[in-house]
Each structure stands twice: as structure tokens, then as C-alpha cells.
Amino acid sequence: METSKIWTNDAFSGVELLSASYTKFEFSKHWHDELAIGIIEEGAEGLLYRGNNLLVPKKHIVAINPAEVHTGFSGTENGWRYRMFYFDLSALAEQFKTRGLPIDPIINRPVIYDEDLFTVLLNLHLALEHASFALTKESLFTLALEMLFTSYGSAKLEAPNPIDMKSSYEARDFINDNFDSNPSLADLERLSNCSRFQLIKHFNLLFGVTPHQYLLLVKVQKAKLFLAQGMSCVDVSLACGFYDQSHFNRNFKRAFGVSPSNYL
Incomplete structure (x- = not known):
């Protein structure tokens, strides 16, 4: 076909x-x-x-x-x-x-x-x-x-620099505080005063995940907590800033091996 x-x-x-x-x-x-x-x-x-x-x-x-x-x-x-x-x-x-x-x-x-x-x-x-x-x-x-x-290609690797711990922790804290509003890489770039690639690289070296992976981890952990408190799947999806129910289901199951409804 x-x-x-x-x-x-x-x-x-x-x-x-x-x-x-x-x-x-x-x-x-x-x-x-x-x-x-x-x-x-x-x-x-x-x-x-x-x-x-x-x-x-x-x-x-x-x-x-x-x-x-x-x-x-x-x-x-x-x-x-x-x-x-x-x-x-x-x-x-x-x-x-x-x-x-x-x-x-x-x-x-x-x-x-x-x-x-x-x-x-x-x-x-x-x-x-x-x-x-x-x-x-x-x-x-x-x-x-x-x-x-x-x-x-033609771009060359930048000389390695020490991990920018301050910027990485600021980015992590910003994600924690704003996980439901879906911060962008541009938001983190302005906050940290690092280039995009530097921020991603340093964040990954310090925390073992990239900023976008960390955002998803925070969202599904919060979702699990909200479900345990008795919130409905629809309300949890909205509260955690997922695009729709299928987006929520897919990422929750990927993290925990069961769908939100089964967990609930």
C-alpha cells in the first residue's frame, strides 16, 4: 500500500x-x-x-x-x-x-x-x-x-564549559511553578540567559533529562496525585495543561504502564 x-x-x-x-x-x-x-x-x-x-x-x-x-x-x-x-x-x-x-x-x-x-x-x-x-x-x-x-556539517562544537547549575536550577524551578501553562524554550532561554543548546545540554547533564522531558515528568506526576485525590480524568487533563484527553492518556500510560482511567 x-x-x-x-x-x-x-x-x-x-x-x-x-x-x-x-x-x-x-x-x-x-x-x-x-x-x-x-x-x-x-x-x-x-x-x-x-x-x-x-x-x-x-x-x-x-x-x-x-x-x-x-x-x-x-x-x-x-x-x-x-x-x-x-x-x-x-x-x-x-x-x-x-x-x-x-x-x-x-x-x-x-x-x-x-x-x-x-x-x-x-x-x-x-x-x-x-x-x-x-x-x-x-x-x-x-x-x-x-x-x-x-x-x-559546517557548525563546530563549542568548547565545553562547566555546567551552569544556577541557570539549570532556575529553569527547573520555573517548570515546576508553571507546568500547567506549558512554558516554552524561549521562556527558559530568557530566564536563564543561556543559548537554547547550552540550556538543554547543561540541564540534561545536571538532571539526567532534557527540559521538555522534565516537563512531561512533572505533568504526569501531578496527574497521578490529582487522580489519587479523586479528580476525574477530564479535570486532571485540564488542570495539568494537556492538549486533550488522548494526549493525557498517551503520556500517562507511557510513564506508568496503565491508562489514567485504569489507575483511577
């Missing part, structure tokens, strides 16, 4: 997203004005790129630089299922300008095997498809581009 879906998300301008599954379909020769980054979820994609036939298997990342002519076709009998990001170059420049780095949107290899980056890209794509908190989308977006460009 061949399916495809393309969309944008209001959280980020200049980023187009595709989720597709193809068996017999073949792309003719074409190029993108954007930087195209994809993740192969199942099967394998064949790729004619710079005169070479390449195979991009499951759990691998495909990177097509702007204006590069290429094709795409099935690399297995059963086809391939994948997700793509198309990053407008101005959107990339905007993301990195706070670091003072010139961004040449060239990725140095078309096929990448990097489990950590694959996971971040997959989680980002899913967050931009389904209901997700602003902090989740912004954090994953920052992490994904930072990891991609520092490992396989």
Missing part, C-alpha cells in the same frame, strides 16, 4: 514535512531548493545521487543538499517507509544566528548511520505531526539541527 502525507507545523516556518510509504513508486530526477533530511523507518530506499546508486536501509538517515539532482526508488521488494524534513535555508540561518556561526547548509555525506540523531529526528517529526508541547517541539528542533550540523 502506497501512502503519503505532506504538511507544515505552525511552530516553525520554513519547514515542510512528509510521511510516506512506497512500494513501486519511483521519483524522477529532481532537486530541492531546501535541505532534505529523511529517516528510513522500514525497508530501504534506493537513491541515485551524484552519479552513484546508493542504498539507505532502515534506521539510517538520508541527507540531500540543496539543488542536488537525485532520484528515489524502492531498495527492497517490499518498498520503504520514511519521514522527510525539508528545511528552508533561511530557517536554518535563523536557528543558528544566536551562536554567531555562518551556516553553510551542506551535509558531508548522503547516508548517515547515527542512532542518537535518528531517534531525535524521529521524535521531532512525530512531535510536529501530533499534539505536542511547545517546549518539546522547540527542544527537539534545536537538538536535531545542532547534532546534524556539528557532526556532519
Whole structure:
């Protein structure tokens, strides 16, 4: 079965997203004005790129630089299922300008095997498809581009600095006090006076989770407490700032292994 879906998300301008599954379909020769980054979820994609036939298997990342002519076709009998990001170059420049780095949107290899980056890209794509908190989308977006460009592009890793404990604790306390109003990464950035990536990195080193993961942990812990006090699932979902009941159910079960109604 061949399916495809393309969309944008209001959280980020200049980023187009595709989720597709193809068996017999073949792309003719074409190029993108954007930087195209994809993740192969199942099967394998064949790729004619710079005169070479390449195979991009499951759990691998495909990177097509702007204006590069290429094709795409099935690399297995059963086809391939994948997700793509198309990053407008101005959107990339905007993301990195706070670091003072010139961004040449060239990725140095078309096929990448990097489990950590694959996971971040997959989680980002899913967050931009389904209901997700602003902090989740912004954090994953920052992490994904930072990891991609520092490992396989033109951006260089910043020299390691001591953990900024003060800013990390301020961010943690702000999340604790405002978990129900869904603080954004921009809120934490202003509060801590750190760059987004520095804040995420230092917070993770100090607490073992990123800010968006911590926000979800606080929400489900509060939800568990409210349920134990006799509040209904609907009231708890609203009180904890979840988007809707399904969003609440999904995250609660992921944390505790049972649905809120079963726990109640």
C-alpha cells in the first residue's frame, strides 16, 4: 500500500514535512531548493545521487543538499517507509544566528548511520505531526539541527564549559511553578540567559533529562496525585495543561504502564 502525507507545523516556518510509504513508486530526477533530511523507518530506499546508486536501509538517515539532482526508488521488494524534513535555508540561518556561526547548509555525506540523531529526528517529526508541547517541539528542533550540523556539517562544537547549575536550577524551578501553562524554550532561554543548546545540554547533564522531558515528568506526576485525590480524568487533563484527553492518556500510560482511567 502506497501512502503519503505532506504538511507544515505552525511552530516553525520554513519547514515542510512528509510521511510516506512506497512500494513501486519511483521519483524522477529532481532537486530541492531546501535541505532534505529523511529517516528510513522500514525497508530501504534506493537513491541515485551524484552519479552513484546508493542504498539507505532502515534506521539510517538520508541527507540531500540543496539543488542536488537525485532520484528515489524502492531498495527492497517490499518498498520503504520514511519521514522527510525539508528545511528552508533561511530557517536554518535563523536557528543558528544566536551562536554567531555562518551556516553553510551542506551535509558531508548522503547516508548517515547515527542512532542518537535518528531517534531525535524521529521524535521531532512525530512531535510536529501530533499534539505536542511547545517546549518539546522547540527542544527537539534545536537538538536535531545542532547534532546534524556539528557532526556532519559546517557548525563546530563549542568548547565545553562547566555546567551552569544556577541557570539549570532556575529553569527547573520555573517548570515546576508553571507546568500547567506549558512554558516554552524561549521562556527558559530568557530566564536563564543561556543559548537554547547550552540550556538543554547543561540541564540534561545536571538532571539526567532534557527540559521538555522534565516537563512531561512533572505533568504526569501531578496527574497521578490529582487522580489519587479523586479528580476525574477530564479535570486532571485540564488542570495539568494537556492538549486533550488522548494526549493525557498517551503520556500517562507511557510513564506508568496503565491508562489514567485504569489507575483511577
